[in-house]
Amino acid sequence: MLPSSPSWATIMHSLALLAPLTAAQSISLSIQPKRAGAAVSDNLSPSFAGFGIEPSNLFSFTGNDNPNNFTIQLLQNLADYSGAPPHIRLGGNTQDYMLYNESYTKFGWEKNPSSIGKGAIASDSMIIGPGFFKAIDRFPEGTWVTYGLNLAYDGSDAGDLRVKMAQAAVDNLKNTQLYSFEIGNEPDLWLQNGFRTGAWDGKAYTAAFLDAADDIYKQVLKPAGLPAMFFEPPATASTIGNTFEITQLTNNGLLGERDGNYYVGWWNQHDYFQFIGVTTEPITLDNLMNLDSTNVQFQYWEKQIKIALSTGVPYVLREMSSVGPIGMHMVSDTFGAALWTLNFFLYTATLNVTSVQMHMTDNSNASAWQPTDHYGEPAHVRPQYYAHAAVHQIIGNGNGTTQIGALDIGKVSSDYTGRIRAYSAYANGNIQSAVLINSKPGTSGSYTFNLNFGAENANKKIYLSYLTADSHTALSGTTWNGISFDDKTGKASIVDDSLSVQTLDGSGQVGIQVRDSQALVANLDWQLGSNEVIKQDGSATAGSRRKNSSASTTSTSTMAMLIGAVSMIFICFA
Numbered sequence: 001m002l003p004s005s006p007s008w009a010t011i012m013h014s015l016a017l018l019a020p021l022t023a024a025q026s027i028s029l030s031i032q033p034k035r036a037g038a039a040v041s042d043n044l045s046p047s048f049a050g051f052g053i054e055p056s057n058l059f060s061f062t063g064n065d066n067p068n069n070f071t072i073q074l075l076q077n078l079a080d081y082s083g084a085p086p087h088i089r090l091g092g093n094t095q096d097y098m099l100y101n102e103s104y105t106k107f108g109w110e111k112n113p114s115s116i117g118k119g120a121i122a123s124d125s126m127i128i129g130p131g132f133f134k135a136i137d138r139f140p141e142g143t144w145v146t147y148g149l150n151l152a153y154d155g156s157d158a159g160d161l162r163v164k165m166a167q168a169a170v171d172n173l174k175n176t177q178l179y180s181f182e183i184g185n186e187p188d189l190w191l192q193n194g195f196r197t198g199a200w201d202g203k204a205y206t207a208a209f210l211d212a213a214d215d216i217y218k219q220v221l222k223p224a225g226l227p228a229m230f231f232e233p234p235a236t237a238s239t240i241g242n243t244f245e246i247t248q249l250t251n252n253g254l255l256g257e258r259d260g261n262y263y264v265g266w267w268n269q270h271d272y273f274q275f276i277g278v279t280t281e282p283i284t285l286d287n288l289m290n291l292d293s294t295n296v297q298f299q300y301w302e303k304q305i306k307i308a309l310s311t312g313v314p315y316v317l318r319e320m321s322s323v324g325p326i327g328m329h330m331v332s333d334t335f336g337a338a339l340w341t342l343n344f345f346l347y348t349a350t351l352n353v354t355s356v357q358m359h360m361t362d363n364s365n366a367s368a369w370q371p372t373d374h375y376g377e378p379a380h381v382r383p384q385y386y387a388h389a390a391v392h393q394i395i396g397n398g399n400g401t402t403q404i405g406a407l408d409i410g411k412v413s414s415d416y417t418g419r420i421r422a423y424s425a426y427a428n429g430n431i432q433s434a435v436l437i438n439s440k441p442g443t444s445g446s447y448t449f450n451l452n453f454g455a456e457n458a459n460k461k462i463y464l465s466y467l468t469a470d471s472h473t474a475l476s477g478t479t480w481n482g483i484s485f486d487d488k489t490g491k492a493s494i495v496d497d498s499l500s501v502q503t504l505d506g507s508g509q510v511g512i513q514v515r516d517s518q519a520l521v522a523n524l525d526w527q528l529g530s531n532e533v534i535k536q537d538g539s540a541t542a543g544s545r546r547k548n549s550s551a552s553t554t555s556t557s558t559m560a561m562l563i564g565a566v567s568m569i570f571i572c573f574a
C-alpha cells in the first residue's frame with residue numbers, strides 16, 4: 001500500500017521547518033517513551049562513574065600531613081550530583097610492590113630497606129602503614145573503595161603479610177566503606193615483569209587467588225561479619241591470546257566453592273583505549289574523537305563482558321583511560337577527551353558494565369585533574385572532569401532509577417562517520433532525557449538531531465545542558481551545564497545561568513542542533529541539576545546546577561533561581 005500523500009499545508013510546514021537547516025547535516029531518531037519498549041541498561045549506581053588511583057600516588061591526591069582539599073571537593077561535587085561519591089579503586093602496578101608495617105605511621109610510603117621480592121620493580125619494595133588508610137579515609141563520606149592487595153610478593157611470609165594488609169583495610173576505613181578486594185594486579189603480565197618465572201598461567205593464578213581469598217575470608221572478613229563474595233578477579237590488562245580469559249578461568253574453577261564458600265563477587269578487567277608503546281597506530285586526538293575507533297578497540301572486551309554476565313557475576317572495568325600509561329599532552333588533556341569520556345561512560349553503561357574507574361596518577365595528562373604542582377603547572381581541573389560531572393548529573397536526575405539506552409544512529413554521512421552518538425536516559429521507567437554527542441573536530445559546523453519523543457510527550461519543554469569549550473583542543477575553559485570548577489578550590493560556580501529551552505511539537509518531535517565538538521543533554525520538563533537528588537540513605541542533596549558549591553542556602557538570588565526553576569516545572573505540567 002502506498003502511503004497517503006501529505007497535504008500541501010503539511011509539506012509547506014515541513015519545508016519551513018527544514019529550510020534553515022538544509023546546510024547542516026541531520027539524523028532522525030525515534031525514542032521509546034517507555035523503558036519497557038527499549039533496550040536499556042540496568043539501573044545505574046550513583047557511584048558508577050568512578051576513578052582508579054595508583055596506590056603510590058594516593059598522597060598526591062588526598063594529601064600528606066595536610067589534606068588535599070582540592071581533590072576532596074572535586075569528589076564531593078560529584079557525590080552531590082548523583083547522590084553518592086564516585087567508586088574509588090586503590091590499585092594498579094604499585095599495589096603489588098606494597099607491604100604493610102603498622103609501625104610506619106607517617107603519611108606516605110618508604111622504600112623497604114630489606115626487600116627480597118622478585119620483579120623488575122621488587123614485589124616488596126614499598127612499605128606503607130596506617131597513614132595510608134588515613135589518607136584513603138579523606139575521601140567523601142561513604143565512598144566505596146575497592147582495595148588492591150599484593151599477590152606478586154611470594155616470600156615465605158607473603159600470606160601473613162597479605163592478611164595483615166587486608167585487616168588494616170577492614171579496621172581503618174571508617175569514613176569510607178570497603179567494597180571489595182582485588183588480589184594482585186594484571187597477573188597476565190607477571191612473566192614479563194619478572195614477578196613469576198616458570199609455570200605461571202591462568203590456572204596457576206586461579207589456585208593462588210583462591211588460596212589467598214580463603215585465608216583472607218577466614219582470618220579477616222568472617223570475623224568482621226563481612227561476606228565471602230568480596231573479591232574481584234582477575235584484574236587483567238588484556239586476555240587476548242592468553243590463558244586468563246573469563247571462560248578459561250571459569251573452567252579452572254575460579255567461580256567454584258572452597259570449603260563451602262564462593263569468593264568471586266565481580267569480574268574485574270582493565271583496558272585503555274590506547275597505550276603508548278603498545279598501540280601500533282599513531283595516537284592522535286582526531287582518532288580519540290572518532291568514537292567508532294573505541295568500538296573497534298573495545299570489541300573484544302564487549303565479548304568478555306557478555307561471557308562474564310552469562311556466568312551470573314557482574315562485570316567491572318576497574319582500570320580505564322583514553323591514553324595509557326600516563327596520558328598524552330594535547331590528546332588526553334583536551335576538551336576532545338571530555339567528549340570521549342562522556343561517550344565511553346554511556347556506552348559501557350549500555351553494555352551493563354557495573355562500574356568504570358578512570359585511572360589517575362599525579363603525573364598523568366589523562367587524569368581528570370592534576371592534584372598537585374607538576375610539569376611546572378599548579379593543580380588544575382582537566383576538561384575530562386566535566387564529563388564526570390555530566391554523567392553524575394544524568395544519574396542523579398533519576399534518583400537511582402536512571403537507565404541508559406543507545407539510540408541507533410545507523411550510517412551517517414562520511415564527514416560525520418564516527419562523530420555522532422545519541423543515548424536515551426530513563427527515570428522511573430519513562431524517557432527523561434537524550435544525550436547527544438557531536439565529536440567532529442572543529443567548531444564551524446553543526447549536526448541536527450531530529451528527535452521524536454512520542455505523542456505522549458507532545459508540547460513538553462526540553463531543557464538543554466551543554467558540555468562545551470572553545471574548541472576540541474582547549475585545555476581549559478570547559479563548562480558543563482553552565483558550571484565551571486575552580487582550579488584552586490575545586491568548587492563549582494555557575495558561570496552561565498541562562499536557560500536553553502525548546503518545545504516539542506504536537507507529536508512530540510524537536511530538532512536540536514549540536515555544534516561540532518560539543519555534547520548536550522536534552523532533559524524533559526526541567527533543567528538538569530535543578531531538583532534535589534535522593535541519596536542512598538534516603539536523605540537528599542541540594543541539587544547542583546542552581547547552586548555554587550559553597551553558596552549559602554538562603555541567599556536571595558539562590559532562592560529566586562530555585563523558585564524560578566520550580567515554577568517553570570509547574571508551568572510545564574500545567
Ligand SMILES: *[C@@H]1O[C@H](CO)[C@@H](O)[C@H](O)[C@H]1NC(C)=O
Pocket residue numbers: 040041042043309350351352
Ligand atoms: C542490561 O540489563 C538489563 C536489565 O537487567 C537488561 O534488560 C538488558 O538486556 C541488559 N543488556 C545487556 C546488553 O546485557
Ligand SMILES: *[C@@H]1O[C@H](CO)[C@@H](O)[C@H](O)[C@H]1NC(C)=O
Pocket residue numbers: 066067069
Ligand atoms: C582543608 O579542609 C579542612 C577541613 O574542612 C580544613 O580544616 C583545612 O583548613 C583545609 N585546608 C586548607 C589548606 O584550606
Ligand SMILES: *[C@@H]1O[C@H](CO)[C@@H](O)[C@H](O)[C@H]1NC(C)=O
Pocket residue numbers: 101102103104
Ligand atoms: C616494621 O618496621 C619496624 C621499624 O622500622 C622494623 O623494626 C620492623 O622490623 C618492621 N617489621 C617488618 C615485619 O618488616
Ligand SMILES: *[C@@H]1O[C@H](CO)[C@@H](O)[C@H](O)[C@H]1NC(C)=O
Pocket residue numbers: 326327328329363365375377
Ligand atoms: C603532560 O602535559 C604537560 C603540559 O601540560 C607537558 O609539559 C608534559 O610533558 C606532559 N607529560 C607527558 C608524560 O606527556
Ligand SMILES: *[C@@H]1O[C@H](CO)[C@@H](O)[C@H](O)[C@H]1NC(C)=O
Pocket residue numbers: 397398399427428531532533534540
Ligand atoms: C528525585 O527526587 C527529588 C526529591 O524528592 C524530586 O524533586 C525529583 O522529582 C525526583 N526525580 C525523579 C526523576 O523522580
Ligand SMILES: *[C@@H]1O[C@H](CO)[C@@H](O)[C@H](O)[C@H]1NC(C)=O
Pocket residue numbers: 493494495547548551555557558
Ligand atoms: C556563583 O558563582 C558565580 C561565579 O563565581 C557568581 O557570579 C554568582 O553570583 C554565584 N551565585 C550564587 C548564587 O552564589
